[in-house]
Amino acid sequence: MIHKLALRNLLRNKRRSCLTSVIIVFAFSMMVLFMGLSDGGHKAMIDIGVRMGLGHIIVQHKSFSDDPSLQHLIVQPNQLIQQIRQNKPELTAVSRLRVDALIQAGRHGVALTISGVEPAKEVKMSAIADQRAITKGKTLAEFPQSKTFHHLDGIVIGETLANNLEVRVGDTVTITAKPASGADLSRAAFVVAGIFKTGLHELDTFWAEVPLHTLQALLGVPDQVSQISLYSLETPESLAHTTTQLQTSFNHVNISPWQTAAPELYSAVTLDAAGMYLLMLIVYVVVAVGILNTVLMSTFKRKKEFTMMIALGSRPSTVSKIVLLEAVYLSAFSLTLGLALGLWGHHHFATQGLDFKEVFGTAMEAGGVLLPDKFYSILDASKLSLSVLFVFLLTLVVTLIPAIRAGHRSPLAATQDA
Amino acid sequence: MITLNKINKVFADKHQSFHCLKEIDLTVKQGEFTVIAGPSGSGKSTLLNIIGMLDQPTNGTYQFDNKEVAKFSNNKLADIRREKIGFVFQAYNLMPVLTALENTEMIMEFSGIDKKQRKQRAIETLEAVGLGEFKDRFPAQLSGGQQQRVAVARAIAAKPLLVIADEPTANLDSRATESLLDLMVSLNQKQGITFIFSSHDPRVIERAHRVIHLQDGKVIRDEQLQHISSTHSPAAIPS
Numbered sequence: 001m002i003h004k005l006a007l008r009n010l011l012r013n014k015r016r017s018c019l020t021s022v023i024i025v026f027a028f029s030m031m032v033l034f035m036g037l038s039d040g041g042h043k044a045m046i047d048i049g050v051r052m053g054l055g056h057i058i059v060q061h062k063s064f065s066d067d068p069s070l071q072h073l074i075v076q077p078n079q080l081i082q083q084i085r086q087n088k089p090e091l092t093a094v095s096r097l098r099v100d101a102l103i104q105a106g107r108h109g110v111a112l113t114i115s116g117v118e119p120a121k122e123v124k125m126s127a128i129a130d131q132r133a134i135t136k137g138k139t140l141a142e143f144p145q146s147k148t149f150h151h152l153d154g155i156v157i158g159e160t161l162a163n164n165l166e167v168r169v170g171d172t173v174t175i176t177a178k179p180a181s182g183a184d185l186s187r188a189a190f191v192v193a194g195i196f197k198t199g200l201h202e203l204d205t206f207w208a209e210v211p212l213h214t215l216q217a218l219l220g221v222p223d224q225v226s227q228i229s230l231y232s233l234e235t236p237e238s239l240a241h242t243t244t245q246l247q248t249s250f251n252h253v254n255i256s257p258w259q260t261a262a263p264e265l266y267s268a269v270t271l272d273a274a275g276m277y278l279l280m281l282i283v284y285v286v287v288a289v290g291i292l293n294t295v296l297m298s299t300f301k302r303k304k305e306f307t308m309m310i311a312l313g314s315r316p317s318t319v320s321k322i323v324l325l326e327a328v329y330l331s332a333f334s335l336t337l338g339l340a341l342g343l344w345g346h347h348h349f350a351t352q353g354l355d356f357k358e359v360f361g362t363a364m365e366a367g368g369v370l371l372p373d374k375f376y377s378i379l380d381a382s383k384l385s386l387s388v389l390f391v392f393l394l395t396l397v398v399t400l401i402p403a404i405r406a407g408h409r410s411p412l413a414a415t416q417d418a
Numbered sequence: 419m420i421t422l423n424k425i426n427k428v429f430a431d432k433h434q435s436f437h438c439l440k441e442i443d444l445t446v447k448q449g450e451f452t453v454i455a456g457p458s459g460s461g462k463s464t465l466l467n468i469i470g471m472l473d474q475p476t477n478g479t480y481q482f483d484n485k486e487v488a489k490f491s492n493n494k495l496a497d498i499r500r501e502k503i504g505f506v507f508q509a510y511n512l513m514p515v516l517t518a519l520e521n522t523e524m525i526m527e528f529s530g531i532d533k534k535q536r537k538q539r540a541i542e543t544l545e546a547v548g549l550g551e552f553k554d555r556f557p558a559q560l561s562g563g564q565q566q567r568v569a570v571a572r573a574i575a576a577k578p579l580l581v582i583a584d585e586p587t588a589n590l591d592s593r594a595t596e597s598l599l600d601l602m603v604s605l606n607q608k609q610g611i612t613f614i615f616s617s618h619d620p621r622v623i624e625r626a627h628r629v630i631h632l633q634d635g636k637v638i639r640d641e642q643l644q645h646i647s648s649t650h651s652p653a654a655i656p657s
Contacts, residue, residue: 001520001527008515308511311472312572313500314528315493411472411499414511415463415584 002318006325009298017330020294024287024334025341028391031283032342032384036377037349038276042269044375049265050258051127052198053115053207055094055229057243058261059084060254064226070099070180073224074253081228087249088242091232094121095225097215101177103157103208105165112161112206114175116215116225119143125231129156129196129209137169137194140209153214154193158204162195169195175210179220188218280387287334287391291327292398299323299406304414306406311414316407323403324396331395335388349377419579419612420446420469425478427464427635438464440635442478446614448579451606453615453623456632462616463584465632469614470503470582471495483579500529504573504611506583510565512557518544518568519553525576536575543575544568547601563594567601574605580612581605587619599625 010017050056059080061072074080081093097116102109115128119140123130129139134156137143143154155173157165167173171192179186190210198204216222230246232239240257247255259266299306306319353374427439439461446452446469454462467473468480471487480487482498490498499505512521519540526536544553547567549560557565566586573581583602587595603625605611615622623629631639 001524004520005513005515012515304511305513308507309513310496311470311499311511312505312525313496313498313503315496318528411496412467414505415467415472415507 002322002325005322006329009302009322010326010330013298016294016297020290020330021334021337023290024331025338027283027286028335028338029341029345031280031387032339032379033345033349033377034276034279035384035387036342036346036379037354037375038272039380039383040349040354040376040378042272043378045265045269045272046258048127049262050229050231051125052200052203053096053126053128053229054258054262054265055125055227056232056234056239056258057091057230057246058256058258059228059230059246059250060226060256062252062254065254065256068226070219070221070224073097073180073221073226074228075224077223077225077228080250080253084228084230084246084250087246088230090234091230091242092121092125094118094125094229094231095212096227096229097212097219097221097224098226099177099215099219101175103161103165103173103175105167105171105173108165110161110164110206112208114177114215115207115209116212117209118212122209125229128198128203128207129194133196133198134194135159135197137192139194140211143193152189152191153211155190155208155210156194156196157192157208158206159195159197160201160205161208162192164205167192169193175208175218177219179218181220186218186220188214190214284391284394287331288394288398291331291395292402294330295323295327295399295402298326299402302406303409307409307411307413310407310409311411316404318407319409320403320407323406324399327395327399327403328392331392335391339388343379346377346379350379351376419448419483420444420614421479421481422469423479423481425465425468425475425480427461427468427473428476438635439468439475442635442637444630444637446612448612449606449610451603451613451625451627453617453626453629454632455616455618455623455629457618460632461635462618462632466582466584466614466616470505471499500525501576502579504576504578504581506566506569506573506581506586508585508588510557510562510569510589512565512568512572514557517554517556518549518560518564518571521557521568522553522571522575525572529576531576540571540575543571546605547571548597561594563590563597566590566594566598570598570601570605574609574611578611580614583613583615585617585619586615587617587622592621595619595621 059074061074064072077095081095084093085091095118099114101112101114103112117140123139123141127133131139140154140156152172162168165173169192172189173192174187174189176185176187212225216224232242234242243255243257309319310316353376355374422442422444425439425442426437429436429438442465454465456462464473468475474488483502513524516524522540522544523536526539541550541553544550547570549564549567549571552560552564557568560568587598590598599622602613606613615626617623627643629641629643630637
């Protein structure tokens with residue numbers, strides 16, 4: 001009976017119930033949609049970020065973060081990689097040696113960061129100089145190392161840098177860097193194997209990659225690297241757990257997640273997530289106010305009915321239950337519909353993707369990362385379930401006081417109204 | 419069944435007080451058909467509210483079924499109202515979203531009577547008040563007289579000891595009034611339900627066994643007009 005009363009009371013004022021329902025459906029479906037797009041965007045940002053020479057987990061010498069000099073390199077990185085992979089075979093490891101240097105071509109010279117990489121591994125994990133980023137020439141992996149071009153090794157450089165140096169594929173450039181010994185500057189010539197374009201100013205203007213062994217030889221640091229980048233397919237939560245586990249097992253090196261290694265990217269993701277949480281808060285307020293308004297109006301107009309029920313012998317809790325049930329039915333219906341609509345939108349963007357360039361006319365950069373033109377909606381089931389549960393509980397909470405008040409009216413009012 | 423002893427009711431606020439009932443002593447026996455009569459403002463409704471446990475007296479004692487009402491909690495009072503008292507209000511007070519049948523069933527459901535039994539009893543009660551064929555209509559689809567009959571059906575379906583009716587004929591025309599009174603008298607005679615009315619309608623008064631006249635909050639006359647039939651029994655209520 002109380003279920004029948006609750007449902008029929010909702011249908012009694014169809015316009016009010018429908019309006020409240022429409023507001024909740026719209027707000028909640030938008031929230032689900034934006035939640036998916038936001039998480040999809042974050043994943044794209046992180047994926048791109050970690051592929052721009054970073055890594056999900058970064059292993060460095062204990063003192064490297066305080067003093068990133070050639071005195072603080074990881075010695076025998078392959079041995080360490082082997083030990084790490086014994087612990088975590090699912091991780092892919094890439095060694096890198098980075099140093100500030102000067103690149104010269106003819107009368108032009110530019111200070112930049114040189115990254116010594118293992119071309120065969122790097123091409124699979126990095127987005128800087130992989131096949132898609134190379135606009136002219138070849139990747140280092142494709143370049144026939146020390147076989148042609150007068151036994152010179154290849155170098156890939158950014159497009160802006162190439163323009164500034166006025167060099168093309170096949171031209172020779174000179175790299176000058178200070179070796180680890182602190183002796184006179186070391187120089188080496190390279191042939192421009194390829195020119196890449198990431199869309200990021202820092203990389204396209206001040207970044208170059210050469211084979212790891214060549215840079216180690218130039219700097220006098222054989223079998224030493226600045227960092228070992230570990231790539232994983234794990235979720236952020238399990239990644240944090242893996243990082244902690246690795247740090248415990250290998251405490252002679254510093255093992256940090258990408259969040260520590262790329263604070264700008266982490267800030268951008270966090271800020272964007274905060275925006276999403278703000279949107280969720282707005283949705284929660286809209287739902288709470290919508291339900292509260294309906295319940296208040298409904299209970300206000302039905303004072304006489306409640307007092308009559310109490311006069312006839314209904315317990316206060318029975319009347320309160322009826323009011324609570326009305327809110328539960330209204331929110332359950334609206335949330336289900338909102339969820340269905342939101343999931344439909346999510347499915348579209350999860351399969352077709354959102355073409356950012358098409359919508360906004362330009363690619364977007366966030367946290368030093370150029371977002372891909374298209375990214376895909378991703379929904380975290382637990383986060384979504386929690387949101388649904390939270391909104392549902394919120395409905396009960398905002399209805400509780402009007403419901404209790406409805407149940408505690410004086411039965412005398414039933415006769416006074418008469 | 420009902421014993422009121424030195425009942426007083428004072429309505430007071432910061433500025434003034436109004437002594438509505440003064441030293442009321444009253445006993446009502448099982449099976450009586452009693453009318454509390456008096457002009458407006460004489461305290462009829464207030465007395466009825468106290469008897470129906472909708473209101474508390476300022477002082478004095480009220481015993482219902484030999485139990486002191488003042489000692490009951492709000493939930494206990496609600497339980498007694500639901501189990502033992504039926505109410506018929508002047509303005510019918512039916513639930514607009516429930517059909518005549520559902521309105522009649524409502525109190526029984528709150529009493530925990532099983533679905534089959536309460537439905538059968540509600541149908542029988544509606545048939546007893548002459549509304550069998552209107553059971554699926556909503557209050558808005560019924561006339562005033564029919565709505566009041568549904569209210570009577572709702573009041574008696576749960577087999578109460580007592581039915582309290584506050585000016586039940588006030589909003590009814592002559593024909594509906596006569597019809598309703600016939601019904602109530604019949605229920606009193608056949609099923610032994612105790613009725614207490616408040617009314618100043620002479621058509622109601624002339625059907626009563628007993629008329630208690632109130633004026634300015636005092637009982638000024640207690641007339642015993644007819645004897646109560648000894649053959650009445652609440653067990654005769656449809657089951």
